[in-house]
Amino acid sequence: MDMYEKLAILAEAAKYDASCSSSGNGRSSSEGTIGAATPTGCCHSFTADGRCISLLKILMSNACVYDCKYCISRRSNDFPRATFTPREIAELTIEFYRRNYIEGLFLSSAVVGTPDWTMEHMIEALRILREEYGFAGYIHAKAIPGANPILTHRLGLLADRVSVNIELPSEKSLVSLAPDKTKHNILEPMGLIKTGIEENCEDIVKYRHTPKFVPAGQSTQMIIGASPETDYHILHLTESLYKKYGLKRVYYSAYVPLQEDSLLPSLDTRPPLLREHRLYQADWLLRFYGFEASEIIDPKRPMLHPEVDPKCSWAVNHLDDFPVEVNTADYEMLLRVPGIGVKGAKRIIRARRSQKLDFDSLKRLGIVLKRAKFFITCGGKTLQRLPETTESMLWAITSPNRIGGFTDYGMEQLSLFEPMLIKEASFECLTGEF
Ligand code: SF4
Structure with missing residues (x-):
């Protein structure tokens, strides 16, 4: 099997890893056009300073000895297998880099033989890239759970970002769905x-x-919807991961x-995309808005509200x-107003020093009043009278979008994907401004 046949198999297998965006697009070039988006391995990711960079996203191997039930590469699957040598990975990366296809590498792998064997070969690929080719570009590598700690350390000296996938949100689910892995x-x-x-x-x-050592920090990935854990459980786990491991x-x-x-x-279940989206929104609240998980979600209603974002739901x-x-609220309270994001709150604090x-x-400051109008006054005046009850407020906020229900919660998913909301939802995902 040549290197490009292996690339087709291993880039396809890598696309299920969400820690950097997937390369699912298959548009090819035709007469009169320029460029092609093939499904073989290029994806985009964001650096710490917010730049969007393209990465070669591949698995070193999909010949896994583990048998995680949710995974296409599990050993009991009858599936084409391939394994790159460390030198092939390095050469492929350099070749793509020189052609200006990519700016970095995202390297993961199935467990080939043992975790140590797998990590040693991933480390060798990165060593060749860094030391022999002098590659100084961005590298995101997956650490293999169960490998010797010395290998994890060596990987961290070669990669910019390292991630260890937590995979499932509880030990119970890990035992039943990924029996070869342990917490x-x-x-x-x-x-x-x-x-x-x-x-360091x-x-x-x-x-x-x-x-x-790991200058761009560490991250993890969790699968949503394969196991029965609620959003309440997932958000509390997320919070403790941020606090305990500095992710x-x-x-x-x-x-x-x-x-x-x-x-x-079952196979006809649609991926819970809206649920994933709401969790990302809640995650922004934990990281940038000063919220605690216990404020965002209540054990009595353990799933995030399908129709409004978690900040609106809190409000x-x-x-x-x-x-x-x-004109008088402190920064922390401004951040809690739906429609005022981190940038907006900072602009308000700056602007009100010189004017009412x-x-x-x-x-003019770029505050989106569509939602904020229900929750603010300017010099004591309101733009929209505050509805008096939670129900009437919810109705007022959601009525422009009330076109249908949501798949994840047993109804038909419509409003997130309505054209007028796509732009807004994408913007929120990228900027975290609620
Ligand atoms: S360890 Fe589990 S999730 Fe990872 S490639 Fe192997 S079967 Fe898939």
Whole structure:
């Protein structure tokens, strides 16, 4: 099998990893056009400074000895298998880089033989790239749970970002759906990477030439909808992962049914994309808006509201805290107003030092009043009278979008994918501005 046949198999297998965007597009070039979007391995990701970069996204191998029930590469599947050599990975990356297709590499792998064997070969691929080819571009590598800690450390010295996938939101689901994996094997390398990053930050201050260890931080990925955990459970787990392991990102991946198994949702179940979207929104609230998981979600209603984003949902359940006077409210309270994001709150704080703000000045500052109007006053004046009950507020906010229900919650999914909302939803996903 030549390198490009392997690439077709291994890039296809890598697309189910959500920690960097998938390469699912298959548009080819034709006469009079320029460029082609083939399904072989290029995807986009965002660097720490917000730049969008294209990555070669591949598995080193899909010949897995594990048997995770939700995975296309599991050993019991009859499926074409391929394994790159470390040199092939390095050469492919350099070749793509020189042709200006990509700016970096996202490398993951199935478990070939043992976790140690797999990690050693991934490390060798990165060593060739860094030391022999002098490649200084971005590398995101997956650490293999269960590998020797020394190997995790060596991987961290070669990659910019390392991730260890938590896969399923509870130990019980891990035991039933990924019987070869253990909670300990997943959390141990996360802890090692966290300690390594902290020690490296101190060493860099003391010794100028200290090599960097995982400079872009670590992340993880969780599959949503393959197992029965609620959003309440998932958000509390996310919060503890951020606090305990200092993760940069938790990625959520809506489960795509690919295998028939009595323990998994049936093959005709649609991926819970809206649920994934709401979890990403809640995740932004945890990371940038000062919310605790216990404020966003209640054990009595353990799923995020399908029709409004989690910040709106919090606000309609705390009507006593509103309306907020934009000329006097503190930064933390402004951040809690639906429609005012991090940038908007900062602009308001800056602008009101020199002038009293009214609704026109808010518009000029780029504040989206469509939602904010229900929750704010400017100089004591309201633009829209605050509905008095939670139900009437919810109705007022959602009525322009009330076209249908939502698949994930037993009704038909419509409003997220209505044309007028696509732009808004995509914008929120990218910027986290609610
Ligand atoms: S370890 Fe599990 S999830 Fe990873 S490739 Fe193997 S079967 Fe798939």
